[in-house]
Amino acid sequence: MDAKSPRSYLIRSLMDLTKVIGHYPASDANEAWKVWLSIRGRGLSPTTLYTWRGRYRAAINYGCEVRGIPIPKILSIKKSNEHPVIYLSKQDQEKLIAAYADYARPIALTLCFQGLRSGEAVRLDWRYVDLERRSLFIHKTKTGRQRSIPIHPRVYEALRALWEQRGHPDSGTVFLNYFGKPFVDRSENAGGGNALLRPHNAACKKAGISGFTPHGWRHHWASWMVMSGADLFTLMRLGGWSSLSMVQRYAAVSADHMQDAISRLS
Numbered sequence: 039m040d041a042k043s044p045r046s047y048l049i050r051s052l053m054d055l056t057k058v059i060g061h062y063p064a065s066d067a068n069e070a071w072k073v074w075l076s077i078r079g080r081g082l083s084p085t086t087l088y089t090w091r092g093r094y095r096a097a098i099n100y101g102c103e104v105r106g107i108p109i110p111k112i113l114s115i116k117k118s119n120e121h122p123v124i125y126l127s128k129q130d131q132e133k134l135i136a137a138y139a140d141y142a143r144p145i146a147l148t149l150c151f152q153g154l155r156s157g158e159a160v161r162l163d164w165r166y167v168d169l170e171r172r173s174l175f176i177h178k179t180k181t182g183r184q185r186s187i188p189i190h191p192r193v194y195e196a197l198r199a200l201w202e203q204r205g206h207p208d209s210g211t212v213f214l215n216y217f218g219k220p221f222v223d224r225s226e227n228a229g230g231g232n233a234l235l236r237p238h239n240a241a242c243k244k245a246g247i248s249g250f251t252p253h254g255w256r257h258h259w260a261s262w263m264v265m266s267g268a269d270l271f272t273l274m275r276l277g278g279w280s281s282l283s284m285v286q287r288y289a290a291v292s293a294d295h296m297q298d299a300i301s302r303l304s
Contacts (some may be wrong), residue, residue, distance in 0.1 A: 136231060137241040167212060221234065
């Protein structure tokens with residue numbers, strides 16, 4: 039079975055649920071769900087929690103129907119009234135970057151100016167950083183499609199400084215956490231979660247910015263790419279999306295930007 043297939047992922051998810059709360063009887067399913075939320079659900083977005091609840095709900099329903107026992111109620115996920123931020127103003131962008139801890143700022147710059155997914159940034163290895171040609175090779179992606187992208191000048195400065203600080207390495211993880219160890223790549227973990235959540239949330243709190251997630255950097259980058267004149271095909275290639283339909287949403291951002299520009303005419 040393909041390890042990346044939907045069925046395989048579902049099996050791993052159910053195994054994760056079983057590992058954490060599988061010892062609870064069906065009658066205590068709601069209490070078990072609360073325990074899972076406190077252990078594995080911390081830091082996950084409401085959307086991700088909805089998905090997990092759906093898997094758990096389906097497993098409980100099936101088990102109860104097979105055994106002919108009443109189906110218990112499961113605690114629902116509270117909807118957030120706060121809409122996620124699609125992109126930041128340039129002022130807030132700089133405020134947030136400056137608020138990151140020193141060890142996390144290089145990866146924040148990379149997310150901001152290269153449009154990488156968090157997992158791609160966490161996995162970045164010096165083997166795939168060509169400082170001479172100023173390009174990054176993204177060897178492992180969500181879609182399975184590798185890509186090379188030019189390095190933004192600000193990211194180049196940050197990577198060059200890291201490279202010199204580390205003694206000119208030719209291999210090894212580029213970005214390290216507070217303890218000088220590689221960030222834990224959770225993109226393929228059934229439990230999900232973002233490896234950069236802790237430093238990102240600390241920076242947002244310091245900068246006074248709410249509703250902006252680590253993945254928000256990717257939307258921020260795409261939005262400003264379009265507002266700066268990039269066409270959707272170029273955006274798709276640089277960002278590693280598999281089709282133009284997946285970047286169509288950013289066309290609306292461009293329209294809003296043009297309207298704002300027209301409104302400033304006097």
